Amino acid sequence: MASPATATYAPGYNTTTHHEFRTAHNSAAYLLPTLEKLCATTANPTMLDVGCGSGTITASFAQHFPTLRITAVDLSPEILARAKDHAETIGVADRITFKPANVYDLTATIGTETQFDVVHAHQMLVHLSEPVKALQQLISVAKPGGWLACRDICMRTFSFYPDTTIMHSWTRLQIATHDAAGGSSNAGASLAAWAVQAGASRDKVKLGMGSWMYASPQEREVWGGTFRDRIRGGAMRSKALELGIASEAEMEEMAREWERWIENVDGCCGSLHGELLVQK
Ligand SMILES: C[S@@+](CC[C@H](N)C(=O)[O-])C[C@H]1O[C@@H](n2cnc3c(N)ncnc32)[C@H](O)[C@@H]1O
Structure with a gap:
């Protein structure tokens, strides 16, 4: 397992096109009513977006909420440069500050005196070996009365049409390689328990479930292309070979599927x- 000090992002940054499909509406709809209320009642609302990746959700928040000032952080300076380019392209870069930071050490980057109205993380905790420690940091940088908002996948819930044996094998491989790399494939359902372990009071914790569906030709190309490429090269493939859970021939069959x-x-x-x- 990766320790906080050696934190890395196991899937790497060469297959992030499927991240760039994400917007506030398709990936953070559960947070929008809270943001609408906050922005209507607060003079200078602030958000910290942690593990912002290529930043399309971040930029979409900025587009939708013109008074919101966002600090966006990620482990990778490489992906932050991409996020900054995107924010510049859509004309919201003046309202987003990008900074490299490790979630386990957030206060060292943003200072102990800075706190935010909303602390947001999308599909980041799912990749971490110590999500409770990360949540302690996220909670610590939210203002009293402010909000923590996190969304993460439950990998066992993948459903396909066509519902084939090969796709079931691929789902098992995805879960096994993800967990072996130090992540938590059941992150989505674990979020409330983790938040309470991190110090949130149970009566302030609200957990729901949202979905993604990839069905249009463009969606299938983006989503299917990501996993075709990850199974033919990169960390998922090498981890599966290391664990001995699939042969090269079986993975080629998954890529073809x-x-x-x-x-x-x-x-x-x-x-x-x-x-x-x-709510803190
Ligand atoms: C699946 S991507 C999600 C990106 C973005 N939130 C989105 O949904 O499009 C996960 C991101 O978390 C970042 N990350 C992973 N571990 C991190 C850590 N310890 N501290 C900060 N960021 C981290 C990765 O660099 C990666 O960009």
Whole structure:
């Protein structure tokens, strides 16, 4: 397991196109009513977006809420540069400050005196070996009365059409390689328990579930293309070989199944995500 000091992002940054599909509406709808109320009642509302990645959700928050000032942090300076380019392209870069930071050491980057109205993290805790420690940091940088908002996948909930044996094998491989790399494949359903372990009071914790569905030709190309490429090269493939859970031939068959799925006009893939809201 990666320790906080050696934190890395196991999937790497060469297959992030599927992240760039994400917006505040398709990936943070559960938070929008809270943000609407906050922005209507607060003079200078602030958000910290942790593990912002290529920043399309971050920029989408800025587009939708013109008074919101956002600090966006990520482990990777490389992906932050991409996020900054995107914010510049859509004209919201003046309202977002990008900074490299490790979630385990947030206060060292942003200072102990700075706190935010909303602390947001999307699909980051799912990758961490110590999510409770990370949540302690996230809670510590929220203002009293402010909000913590986290959304993470439950990997066992992948559903496919066509519902094939190969896609079931791929789902098992995805879960095994993810957990072996130090992540938590059941993150979405674990969010409320983790938040309480991190110090949130149970009566302030609200947990719901949201979904993603990839079904249009463009969605299938983006989503299927990511997993076709990850199974043919990169960390998922090497971890599966290291664990001995699939042979090269079996993984090539999975990559071909993703290609068939992309081409299938009825093909779709859905998944469920835990959505955590905590008022501090
Ligand atoms: C799956 S991506 C999600 C990106 C973005 N939130 C989104 O949903 O499009 C996870 C991101 O978390 C970042 N990350 C992983 N571990 C981190 C850590 N310890 N501290 C800060 N960021 C981290 C990775 O660099 C990566 O960009």
